[in-house]
Every structure is written in C-alpha cells, then in structure tokens.
Amino acid sequence: MAVLNRPNGGDAKGVRGRILKGVMRCHRLSYFKRAQAIVETALLFPLLCLLVLGSADLGRVFYYSMEVTNASREGARFGSAYDPANGNAAATHAAVIAAAKREAADLNLLEPNPTPAPANCQSGPPYTAAYYPTAANTGYVFVCFSAAGSENDSATSGAAGQTVRVTILYNFTPLTPMAENIGGGSIHVQATTTMVIQGQP
Numbered sequence: 085m086a087v088l089n090r091p092n093g094g095d096a097k098g099v100r101g102r103i104l105k106g107v108m109r110c111h112r113l114s115y116f117k118r119a120q121a122i123v124e125t126a127l128l129f130p131l132l133c134l135l136v137l138g139s140a141d142l143g144r145v146f147y148y149s150m151e152v153t154n155a156s157r158e159g160a161r162f163g164s165a166y167d168p169a170n171g172n173a174a175a176t177h178a179a180v181i182a183a184a185k186r187e188a189a190d191l192n193l194l195e196p197n198p199t200p201a202p203a204n205c206q207s208g209p210p211y212t213a214a215y216y217p218t219a220a221n222t223g224y225v226f227v228c229f230s231a232a233g234s235e236n237d238s239a240t241s242g243a244a245g246q247t248v249r250v251t252i253l254y255n256f257t258p259l260t261p262m263a264e265n266i267g268g269g270s271i272h273v274q275a276t277t278t279m280v281i282q283g284q285p
Contacts, residue, residue: 137260145256149273151188152223152252156275159184159227159250163242164279175242175281180227180250193223193252205230205249209274216253216272223254223273229281244283251276 162183163175174180185193194217205228217224228249229242242248254273 134260141258141260144259145271145273148191148254148256149275151191152254152273153275153277155184155188155191155193155225156250156252156277158187159225160248160277160279163227163248163250164281166244166282166284168284172242172244172281172283175229175246175248177227177229177240180248181225184225184250184252188223191223191254192219192221193225196224197226205251208276211251211253211272211274213272217255220255220257220270223252226251226253242281244281246281247278248281249276249278 159180163180165174166172167174174183181195196217205226215224215226226249228251229239230247230249252275256271256273257269258271
C-alpha cells in the first residue's frame with residue numbers, strides 16, 4: 085500500500101527544521117567572525133597608526149631634504165652670477181645667505197657664524213654632529229669663498245674665478261615618538277653646492 089506525503093505532513097516539518105538549524109548555525113558563525121574581526125582590528129590598529137604617521141615623517145624628511153638642497157643651490161647660484169650692471173656685487177657672504185633663506189622661506193635657517201673663518205668651512209661630508217644645530221627643525225647656513233689653488237675660507241666676498249661653497253646643515257625632528265626613538269631623536273639633513281664665480285664674458 086503506497087503512502088502519500090501531504091504538503092503539511094511530518095516530512096515537510098522535518099525539512100523546515102533542518103533549514104532553520106542551518107540558518108541558525110550560519111548566524112552563529114557570522115557572529116563569531118564579526119567578533120574575530122573586531123579583535124584583529126583592535127590588535128592591528130596601533131601598528132597601522134604608527135605606519136601612517138611614520139609615512140608622514142618619511143614624506144616630511146624628503147620634503148625638507150629637497151628644500152635644503154634647493155636653498156644651497158640657489159645661494160651658490162646667486163653668489164656666482166655675474167651682473168653686467170653691478171659686476172660680482174652678489175658674491176658676498178650676506179647676499180648669498182639672504183638668497184638661500186629666500187629660497188627656503190618656510191625653513192628656520194640661521195647663520196651660526198656671521199664672521200667667516202676657515203674652521204667654519206669643512207671640505208665636505210660627512211660633517212661632524214657639532215656643526216649641526218641642537219634646536220629642532222633648524223638649519224645652519226655656511227658660506228665659503230675660495231680662490232683657485234688656495235683655501236682662503238675667511239673671505240667675506242669672492243671675485244671672478246673663485247668658488248663659492250654653500251653648505252646647509254639641518255636638524256630634522258620627526259613627529260612620531262617611535263620614529264624619533266629609532267632615528268636617535270633627530271635626523272641630520274645636509275646639502276653642499278660649489279660653483280665658480282662668473283666674470284665678464
């Protein structure tokens with residue numbers, strides 16, 4: 085004798101029960117996954133913040149290095165240029181420093197030694213830490229004039245055929261404490277440009 089299953093019979097209820105159990109199991113799994121994602125985010129959030137702030141400091145030090153390089157180059161270019169009306173009037177200690185400061189107006193550039201002296205003009209990098217400023221985000225500008233074949237770095241001005249060397253030593257301080265601790269508290273940025281002072285063509 086054949087048995088007919090009615091639509092509202094026991095087998096239909098069993099199917100609905102199994103479906104409901106599967107749905108509840110999916111809900112529980114989804115809840116646990118959300119909780120796991122919250123915990124993982126809480127653990128990784130400090131690291132993500134450090135990475136973002138560290139990237140900001142990396143961008144800042146790159147920007148400052150470009151500014152320091154441009155200021156050094158502009159100071160040397162200004163001091164080496166020949167003006168037909170005034171000759172080499174720009175090849176002076178004060179004029180070169182003023183040109184470097186104009187180029188990097190947003191940087192705190194100082195003149196540590198207004199009176200040039202050979203002790204203030206090192207031949208080139210690496211520069212000792214004593215030459216860098218101790219104040220945060222501050223730079224020193226050194227201007228040195230040298231005649232060909234001599235080291236007359238105490239001159240306050242230059243003439244055609246001599247060289248003008250502009251060195252900027254900048255003490256960069258990061259924003260993030262971790263970057264500051266890794267970098268030893270500050271990062272030294274330097275740029276040196278040497279050009280020959282032009283004369284009347």
